[in-house]
Amino acid sequence: MSLWRQSLEVSRVDLLVERRLGDTYRIVLPFAVVAMMIFSLALPSSVTDIGDVGVAVFWAVAILYGMQVALRTSLTETQQRRDTVMLLGLDPAARFAGRSMAAFVLLSAFMGILLVAMILLFSPELPRGWLIATLGAILLASAGLAMLAVLAGEVSAGLRNRSTLAPLIIAPLVVPLVIGASQVLESIARGDGILVWILLLITADLALLTVGVGLAKPLEEASR
Amino acid sequence: MKRVQIMLLIAALALAAGALLAYSAPLDRLQGEFTRLLYVHVPTLWIAFLAFGLTALGSVMYLIRKKERWDRLAAGSAELGVLFSVVGVFTGMVWGQAVWGQAWDWSDARLATTAVMIFVYIGYLALRQATADPEKRARRSAILGTIAVVQVPLVYFSVNLWRTLHQTQSIRPDGTTMDPEMLVALLVNVGAFSLAFIALLMGRMLVTRLELAAGADTELAGDTVSPPRLSEIEDV
Numbered sequence: 307m308s309l310w311r312q313s314l315e316v317s318r319v320d321l322l323v324e325r326r327l328g329d330t331y332r333i334v335l336p337f338a339v340v341a342m343m344i345f346s347l348a349l350p351s352s353v354t355d356i357g358d359v360g361v362a363v364f365w366a367v368a369i370l371y372g373m374q375v376a377l378r379t380s381l382t383e384t385q386q387r388r389d390t391v392m393l394l395g396l397d398p399a400a401r402f403a404g405r406s407m408a409a410f411v412l413l414s415a416f417m418g419i420l421l422v423a424m425i426l427l428f429s430p431e432l433p434r435g436w437l438i439a440t441l442g443a444i445l446l447a448s449a450g451l452a453m454l455a456v457l458a459g460e461v462s463a464g465l466r467n468r469s470t471l472a473p474l475i476i477a478p479l480v481v482p483l484v485i486g487a488s489q490v491l492e493s494i495a496r497g498d499g500i501l502v503w504i505l506l507l508i509t510a511d512l513a514l515l516t517v518g519v520g521l522a523k524p525l526e527e528a529s530r
Numbered sequence: 531m532k533r534v535q536i537m538l539l540i541a542a543l544a545l546a547a548g549a550l551l552a553y554s555a556p557l558d559r560l561q562g563e564f565t566r567l568l569y570v571h572v573p574t575l576w577i578a579f580l581a582f583g584l585t586a587l588g589s590v591m592y593l594i595r596k597k598e599r600w601d602r603l604a605a606g607s608a609e610l611g612v613l614f615s616v617v618g619v620f621t622g623m624v625w626g627q628a629v630w631g632q633a634w635d636w637s638d639a640r641l642a643t644t645a646v647m648i649f650v651y652i653g654y655l656a657l658r659q660a661t662a663d664p665e666k667r668a669r670r671s672a673i674l675g676t677i678a679v680v681q682v683p684l685v686y687f688s689v690n691l692w693r694t695l696h697q698t699q700s701i702r703p704d705g706t707t708m709d710p711e712m713l714v715a716l717l718v719n720v721g722a723f724s725l726a727f728i729a730l731l732m733g734r735m736l737v738t739r740l741e742l743a744a745g746a747d748t749e750l751a752g753d754t755v756s757p758p759r760l761s762e763i764e765d766v
Contacts, residue, residue: 457677461670465660474656475674478649482684513680521673524593528669 309400316396316404320379321411330375330412331419338371338416339423346427360428365488368417368444369451369480375416376409376452377472380459388463388529398522402456406518409452417444433495440491446507447487453514454479463529482510534736537729544722548573551715560629567625569715573723575618575644581611581727582651582682589675592668598742599735601668604675605658606734610727612651619644639688647681654678664742 307315324330345363346356353359391401421440424430458475462468486507493500518525552569588604591597622641623633636642654674661667708716 457673461657461674462660467660471653471656471660474649475653478646478653478681479677481643481646481681517677521593521676524669525673528666528673530666 309397309403312397312400313403313407316401317407317411320405320408323379324408324412329378330416334371334374334378335416335419337374338367338420339427341367341371342420342424342427357428357430360424360430361491362488363428364421364424365484368420369447369484369487370477371420372413372416372448372451373455373473373476373480375412376455377459377469377476379405379409380456380463381469381472383459383463385464392526392530398526399519402453402460402518402522402525405456406449406453409455410449413448413452414445417448433491435494436491439494439500442504443487443490443507446504446511447483450483450507450511450514451476451480453511453518454483457514457518457525460525460529482506486510531736534729534733537725537732541722541725541729544718544725548715548719548722551718555712555715556709561625564625564628565712567621568712569719571618571621571625572716573720574614574621576720577723577727578611578615578618578647579682579686580724581607581614581731582647582679584731585611585651585654585675586679586682589672592672593676598664598668601672602735602738603731604672605738606731608651608654608658608675609734610730612648612655614723614727615644615648615651619648640685643681643685643688647685650678650681 342363345359345367349356349359418441421444425432454476455472458472459468462472462475465471486503489503490500493503548569552566555566555569557563558565584607585604588600588602588607592600592604619641626635627633634641654671657674658667658671661670
């Protein structure tokens with residue numbers, strides 16, 4: 307079986323498990339929407355137009371709760387399943403790619419729904435061309451976050467405090483993605499070009515892909 | 531042990547010489563006595579970059595060679611890197627409060643990326659702390675150490691990428707903007723802090739080796755005992 311085919315198979319299984327459990331849309335998504343509401347309630351009275359902070363709140367919530375979505379599979383995977391996959395002779399790079407693809411699909415949809423919720427709750431003033439730019443930023447940020455979460459999930463696999471450790475590992479490393487994604491819309495609003503921020507996101511994604519595929523074998527050994 | 535003691539002594543003498551030069555160097559007209567913070571702030575952050583670079587080197591070498599000493603180098607460097615970068619940030623905050631009128635500015639790219647870099651390595655150290663088995667710990671942290679280093683150039687070049695409050699580098703390939711006396715004092719302090727870092731790193735690596743030899747890393751209490759699963763016991 308080719309590497310691509312193996313990746314698709316891994317991705318399909320992860321998405322199938324998610325469809326049966328529905329954790330992302332039944333639990334994490336409502337939780338994230340509530341978090342956006344809490345943000346708006348906690349704002350000081352000096353913020354007269356709540357729409358001004360809508361985009362910033364969206365990216366903060368999308369990235370922080372997106373971590374939960376992306377890490378969910380890694381954190382709930384048992385050692386038995388891990389061993390079984392290894393004994394099947396699955397290519398470690400395909401495993402990394404497949405898991406990242408599944409997390410990417412979930413994250414893109416998750417952030418898309420969250421974007422709609424943000425627009426309904428905050429009614430921000432959005433500049434012309436915002437939709438395509440924001441969707442592009444969501445896709446690129448989702449890809450980076452998905453790969454980072456798979457890497458963090460693997461290095462913390464089997465540890466008793468992995469559910470708290472993995473977010474600590476991801477949160478500071480996710481900064482180039484947050485900067486790139488949040489600056490896209492701001493640059494459009496200012497009338498500046500967005501190419502530099504899109505390039506930052508693409509560079510971060512390519513770097514993570516290279517590290518993930520290149521270190522897939524030691525990563526698999528490390529998680530044993 | 532003897533080598534570490536000799537290195538510590540040399541580093542102490544070099545730090546004393548650096549302090550003397552920092553005290554006798556001319557002051558900036560506007561910054562006054564706060565100029566002297568430069569001789570701690572710059573060397574400590576330079577050491578932090580060096581330390582995180584060594585963590586990456588140790589991590590990559592461990593993945594290639596699988597020798598335990600590379601893991602000790604990576605771990606020791608990361609610990610010292612965090613320590614030196616916290617000192618560097620603190621001295622920067624004191625200087626910032628006095629000269630800029632504010633200790634911290636989130637819109638400044640250098641400050642924000644430095645803070646993030648510290649947290650990346652706090653995560654690295656937390657991962658090491660969480661993994662009891664030395665071999666597993668070395669393999670996992672080697673992977674994270676390889677990824678984490680991407681933050682270092684981002685911090686260093688942040689002052690060039692985003693033109694914000696923090697000034698750009700004073701020493702560049704095309705020359706320097708500093709007074710020669712101040713430059714000498716700064717370079718001596720960079721050398722002295724580097725020697726201190728080497729001495730501390732040697733000491734830390736020695737301690738880690740002794741800890742491993744003594745078997746200090748054992749499973750947490752309770753992990754060695756497996757009680758029967760009550761749900762599987764049939765009532766008699």
